[in-house]
Amino acid sequence: MTEAARPEPSRVYRWIVLFVVSLTMFGNYYVYDCIAPIADLLVKQLGFSDANIGLLQAIYSIPNVFMVLIGGYVVDRIGTRKGIFIFGTLCLLGSILTVLSGRLGLMAAGRLVFGLGAESLIVAVTTAIAKWFRGKELSFAFGINLTISRLGTWLAQNSPTWAHSAYTNWRSPLVISVLFATFCVTGAVVYWAMEVYAEKHFAVGQAGSTDKVVLKDIFKFGVSYWYIVALCIVFYSAIFPFETFAIKFFMDAHGTSRQLGGFLVSILTAFTMFGTPAFGLFADRMGKRALLMMFGSMLLIPVYLMMAYTNVTLYVPMAMMGVAFSLIPAVMWPSVAYIVDQSKLGTAYGLMTMIQNIGLAGLNLLVGWANDYGHASAQNPTGYRLGMWIFSCLGFLGVLFSFLLRQRELGPHGHGLETITTKTGA
Numbered sequence: 001m002t003e004a005a006r007p008e009p010s011r012v013y014r015w016i017v018l019f020v021v022s023l024t025m026f027g028n029y030y031v032y033d034c035i036a037p038i039a040d041l042l043v044k045q046l047g048f049s050d051a052n053i054g055l056l057q058a059i060y061s062i063p064n065v066f067m068v069l070i071g072g073y074v075v076d077r078i079g080t081r082k083g084i085f086i087f088g089t090l091c092l093l094g095s096i097l098t099v100l101s102g103r104l105g106l107m108a109a110g111r112l113v114f115g116l117g118a119e120s121l122i123v124a125v126t127t128a129i130a131k132w133f134r135g136k137e138l139s140f141a142f143g144i145n146l147t148i149s150r151l152g153t154w155l156a157q158n159s160p161t162w163a164h165s166a167y168t169n170w171r172s173p174l175v176i177s178v179l180f181a182t183f184c185v186t187g188a189v190v191y192w193a194m195e196v197y198a199e200k201h202f203a204v205g206q207a208g209s210t211d212k213v214v215l216k217d218i219f220k221f222g223v224s225y226w227y228i229v230a231l232c233i234v235f236y237s238a239i240f241p242f243e244t245f246a247i248k249f250f251m252d253a254h255g256t257s258r259q260l261g262g263f264l265v266s267i268l269t270a271f272t273m274f275g276t277p278a279f280g281l282f283a284d285r286m287g288k289r290a291l292l293m294m295f296g297s298m299l300l301i302p303v304y305l306m307m308a309y310t311n312v313t314l315y316v317p318m319a320m321m322g323v324a325f326s327l328i329p330a331v332m333w334p335s336v337a338y339i340v341d342q343s344k345l346g347t348a349y350g351l352m353t354m355i356q357n358i359g360l361a362g363l364n365l366l367v368g369w370a371n372d373y374g375h376a377s378a379q380n381p382t383g384y385r386l387g388m389w390i391f392s393c394l395g396f397l398g399v400l401f402s403f404l405l406r407q408r409e410l411g412p413h414g415h416g417l418e419t420i421t422t423k424t425g426a
Contacts, residue, residue, distance in 0.1 A: 009202040013194075014132050018141050020190045021125045022148035024088050027183030028118050029152035031095045032060065034177035035111075037160050037262050039248040041170040046102045050245065050376065054368025057244045059108050060115035061361040065354055067120050075124045080131060081192040083124035088184035090117025095181035099174040119353070121184065128191070143277045150273050152180065157266035160247075160258040167258060222413070224339045225348065227405040228332060231293060231398055232352050233359035235328050238300055238394035239321070241363040243268070245371065245387065253307070253381035254314060267318045268325050275326030283331045289417040290406035293335075296328040297398030304395075308388035328398075335417055366390065 009017075035056050042048040075083040094114025098107050125145070133141040159166070159173060166172035243265055250261035283289055303317035333349075340348040367387040376383030409417045 007202060009132070009198055013198070013202075014136070017132050017191065017194055017198075018129060018144060019148070020187050020194065021084065021128050022145045023187035024084060024121060024184045024191075025125055025145065025149035026152040027180045027187070028088075028091055028121055029149045030156045030180040031091060031114060031177045031184075032118060033153045033156035033243070034159070034173060034180075036244055036247050036265065037157065037258065038167070038170050038173050039245060040251060040258075041167070043248075045170050046104075048104065049368070050248075050371035051365070051368040052104055053248075054241070054244060054364040054366075055104075055108060056111050057241070058361040058364035058368075059111050060118070061357040061364070063112060063116045064119040064357040065361070067116060074120065075127050080124055080128040081188075081195045084121065084128065084191055085185070085188040087117040087121035087124055088188040090114070091121060091184040092178070092181040093117075095174070095178045099171060099178060102170070117184075119357070146276070147273050150269050154266050154269040154273070155180075157243075157247075157262045157269060158259075160262045164259065220344065221340060221348065224405055224408050224413070224417070225336065227401050227408065228335060228339070229352055229355055231297070231328070231401040231405070232332060233355050234394045234397040234401065235297065235300075235332070236356050237359040237363040238391045238398070239268070239325055240360055241367050242304070242391055244364055245367060245384075249307075249376075249384050250314065252376065252378040253384055254311075256314070264314050264318050267315070268322045271319075271322030271326045272329070275323065276330045279327045279330035280334065283334070285421055287417070287419050287421045289331045289335050289338075290402055290409055292331050293328050294399055294402035294406060296324040296331075297395055297402050299324040300395030300398060301392055304388040304391040308385045338417055338420065363390075363394075 035053065039050075039053050042053055043050075078086075091114055094110050094112070094117060097110030097113055100106060100110070126142075129141050129145055155162075156177070159176065163173065163176055166176060246265045247258065247261035250256040250264060251258060256264070279292075283292055286292075299320045303321050306312055306317045307314065336348050336352070367390060370387040370390060371384060374380070374383030374386050376387070405417070408414065
């Protein structure tokens, strides 16, 4: 049967494909977030410093500064099914290496291998979803994929509750993370089989563009793009490195249990699972995207100082942070599509991801150093304040870059970020 004569895959088949590839992301997200709940155990049982813990998270981001340059090319070259399988296997191998020994060098090597696979796996899965849903329910499919993926994060953050008995030592929670990492490979194998079957029986679309960087295009982006990139780096650097130390901070400075600390951090994830699509819809109808990003950045400024200097219930600052974590990404990433030519979107998103990873690596190392410098511990909770000030300052910078973006967009060189809505049809 010729390609033109074949029927398209059924809607049910496409959604099963989405669920299968999302399972690989589910395992990926769990492994990334498995370090924070054992941070205090690494200190007590292995003698790690906060700088060491920061390294375990930072080293994930370091290879992705370079992998984003080639990950898209690799997927284009070998295809989505091979890409998902190879990068999923790297995620599993990295999680296994991390649990083998309590030596910092080997654990860091494991996180490095995991990082090599994880971000490229996201690129491959994104490409696969575009291949199966282009011209159909693409935005909704991406939303479902993100929800399933972040469920992995939510489970990791709440693992001190549902896997309470495992937290008597540092190794058992990491063994559990290996079990979740197997989803990265099993999902890849099932997807491989489904794609091979589909190529024989259905007319399957071509893969979508990937987040690859074309260096010569970098010099063609306008000022508004660079303001968004600047906001991206300070915003994510204020969120993810905070999560690295949050549970330990809650236990030391606020006397929470590990279970409650994990639940408090998971509030951020729960907000994003449901809030991000809602805020995206709101922004499409309202416009005012730079203004919304400014509001989200303003929410970040007081939350860290509230936690460092007051005894207000932690639910308040975490809820404020959850709103910001849902709002800004929902507006920021789609905004790039308004100010960058369609043919250069892969480069634009790839560059943002690359610079974002530089920020994540740097801030994990910086805040780990700051905690050690302040001798942060349960006996000296004020030692965490320097790190909290660093995070708060990032909120100030977020407001600044959002303000500059708004001023630019309201001027003669604007791209419509503040005016384009679904009602205008523009």
